[in-house]
Amino acid sequence: xxxxxxxxxxxxxxxxxxxxxxxxxxxxxxxxxxxxxxxxxxxxxxxxxxxxxxxxxxxxxxxxxxxxxxxxxxxxxxxxxxxxxxxxxxxxxxxxxxxxxxxxxxxxxxxxxxxxxxxxxxxxxxxxxxxxxxxxxxxxxxxxxxxxxxxxxxxxxxxxxxxxxxxxxxxxxxxxxxxxxxxxxxxxxxxxxxxxxxxxxxxxxxxxxxxxxxxxxxxxxxxxxxxxxxxxxxxxxxxxxxxxxxxxxxxxxxxxxxxxxxxxxxxxxxxxxxxxxxxxxxxxxxxxxxxxxxxxxxxxxxxxxxxxxxxxxxxxxxxxxxxxxxxxxxxxxxxxxxxxxxxxxxxxxxxxxxxxxxxxxxxxxxxxxxxxxxxxxxxxxxxxxxxxxxxxxxxxxxxxxxxxxxxxxxxxxxxxxxxxxxxxxxxxxxxxxxxxxxxxxxxxxxxxxxxx
RNA sequence: GUGGCUGUAGCUCAAUUGGUUAGAGCACCAGACUGUGGCUCUGGGGGUUGCGGGUUCAAUUCCCGUCAGUCACCCCA
Numbered sequence: 001x002x003x004x005x006x007x008x009x010x011x012x013x014x015x016x017x018x019x020x021x022x023x024x025x026x027x028x029x030x031x032x033x034x035x036x037x038x039x040x041x042x043x044x045x046x047x048x049x050x051x052x053x054x055x056x057x058x059x060x061x062x063x064x065x066x067x068x069x070x071x072x073x074x075x076x077x078x079x080x081x082x083x084x085x086x087x088x089x090x091x092x093x094x095x096x097x098x099x100x101x102x103x104x105x106x107x108x109x110x111x112x113x114x115x116x117x118x119x120x121x122x123x124x125x126x127x128x129x130x131x132x133x134x135x136x137x138x139x140x141x142x143x144x145x146x147x148x149x150x151x152x153x154x155x156x157x158x159x160x161x162x163x164x165x166x167x168x169x170x171x172x173x174x175x176x177x178x179x180x181x182x183x184x185x186x187x188x189x190x191x192x193x194x195x196x197x198x199x200x201x202x203x204x205x206x207x208x209x210x211x212x213x214x215x216x217x218x219x220x221x222x223x224x225x226x227x228x229x230x231x232x233x234x235x236x237x238x239x240x241x242x243x244x245x246x247x248x249x250x251x252x253x254x255x256x257x258x259x260x261x262x263x264x265x266x267x268x269x270x271x272x273x274x275x276x277x278x279x280x281x282x283x284x285x286x287x288x289x290x291x292x293x294x295x296x297x298x299x300x301x302x303x304x305x306x307x308x309x310x311x312x313x314x315x316x317x318x319x320x321x322x323x324x325x326x327x328x329x330x331x332x333x334x335x336x337x338x339x340x341x342x343x344x345x346x347x348x349x350x351x352x353x354x355x356x357x358x359x360x361x362x363x364x365x366x367x368x369x370x371x372x373x374x375x376x377x378x379x380x381x382x383x384x385x386x387x388x389x390x391x392x393x394x395x396x397x398x399x400x401x402x403x404x405x406x407x408x409x410x411x412x413x414x415x416x417x418x419x420x421x422x423x424x425x426x427x428x429x430x431x432x433x434x435x436x437x438x439x440x441x442x443x444x445x446x447x448x449x450x451x452x
Numbered sequence: 453g454u455g456g457c458u459g460u461a462g463c464u465c466a467a468u469u470g471g472u473u474a475g476a477g478c479a480c481c482a483g484a485c486u487g488u489g490g491c492u493c494u495g496g497g498g499g500u501u502g503c504g505g506g507u508u509c510a511a512u513u514c515c516c517g518u519c520a521g522u523c524a525c526c527c528c529a
Contacts, residue, residue: 008519008520008521059528061453061527062527062528078528078529079529107529109528109529111453111527111528112453113521114522114523115522115523117528117529121529123529290529291529293529294529316529317529318529320529321529345488347487347488348487380487381487382486382487382488383487383488383489384487384488384489385483385487385489386487386488386489387488387489388489388490390489391489391490398488398489400488408488410488412489422488
């Protein structure tokens with residue numbers, strides 16, 4: 001029995017799909033390099049303990065894990081951070097700080113696939129290690145925002161919601177919430193926009209909050225500016241330092257040109273326990289999709305995972321939700337993957353061998369070239385039919401071999417309704433000398449071969 | 453993992469209370485307009501109606517199971 005389908009939650013990438021994926025990767029790499037991050041990678045398969053060590057055995061249910069032939073408990077990587085932490089820790093003393101690394105790993109989770117969430121995806125990971133200043137936080141978020149710009153999205157399409165755990169912690173303390181209640185409050189804040197306030201209130205009540213505290217927690221997401229923050233908490237001495245830090249973060253973002261994208265949203269806590277400072281998520285402005293991107297500062301994680309005490313921050317951005325959004329906006333539609341630069345057409349007065357020689361010469365020069373891959377058709381098929389094939393393939397240029405010595409080079413694109421203009425005539429033997437060949441093609445208006 | 457909805461050609465969809473050989477558009481392939489084009493026309497290949505069982509003279513249609521997709525929970529990236 002031959003399976004006709006990929007495994008659930010896994011994707012086949014047909015050329016047009018891969019073209020879209022490649023376009024997303026290109027934007028990621030382009031922006032990451034612009035910020036002078038360097039790319040790294042690690043193994044897709046890791047020891048199971050790498051993920052259970054800190055998170056406990058419960059997460060095994062979410063992992064794509066198995067026992068290998070050497071009886072090792074292993075797992076496909078569900079996230080990059082543990083691998084990253086290990087790699088950085090191993091060379092922590094030798095690496096110049098701050099470390100600015102990025103990676104595009106394929107990640108795996110064993111759970112039910114839904115829209116925007118599969119069992120496998122590619123996720124851009126961008127991390128900075130060794131810099132406690134909030135300038136690093138601002139820089140990191142700007143990488144994510146510039147990627148949105150790079151793929152053609154603007155502040156009307158995507159919003160960056162920012163918060164800060166340190167700030168939230170002192171605000172909750174100011175409200176009188178005990179440390180033991182923080183977890184429950186975080187959980188409520190995380191989904192406060194997605195569930196009715198009555199349910200949020202019930203849960204806070206269960207956590208032991210009094211009505212006055214509940215009111216203030218429910219009101220936290222209404223804080224949308226530094227003015228709001230100052231008005232509600234500016235007079236509390238224990239909050240002043242965190243508010244000032246958050247204010248500096250925002251002013252750096254302003255200076256970097258990101259202001260139009262930013263919404264303060266204290267309900268952004270990120271599920272993961274390891275965030276210690278700024279946290280942010282990027283959403284489509286309509287709020288219809290899952291988060292496009294999420295990240296923040298995790299100053300203690302490297303110590304927990306790798307045993308080196310370095311501040312760190314980073315974000316992850318998956319290809320799935322971003323791809324869904326771009327597809328809905330029609331921003332990835334016209335990507336034709338690897339259309340040939342030349343299509344060589346035979347005519348009745350040329351031998352098939354002349355077509356092959358011409359194509360071979362073009363390929364030696366670095367051009368992609370295609371022709372009808374059937375000898376009988378090469379001898380007898382009308383050039384009109386071959387040009388149709390060239391069109392379907394999206395070729396840029398036609399090389400019509402008139403006879404065994406001469407060919408015509410002409411762009412395939414033509415304004416509708418107008419008759420085709422004659423192209424430039426070239427002598428086939430010129431193509432076999434690189435210098436003369438390029439000169440002849442240049443005269444016909446053909447650009448240099450595509451680089452890729 | 454729990455519950456709801458949906459599975460017909462590569463894609464989008466038809467098919468009378470259950471009733472002949474399951475159709476159309478697009479796409480694909482071949483050809484015509486007698487060798488330089490996007491139009492038009494003609495023809496062709498394509499389906500175990502997701503899969504398995506049941507009810508019935510008869511199932512794409514009704515019932516059960518299963519698999520897959522999807523939405524809401526759970527959880528998170």
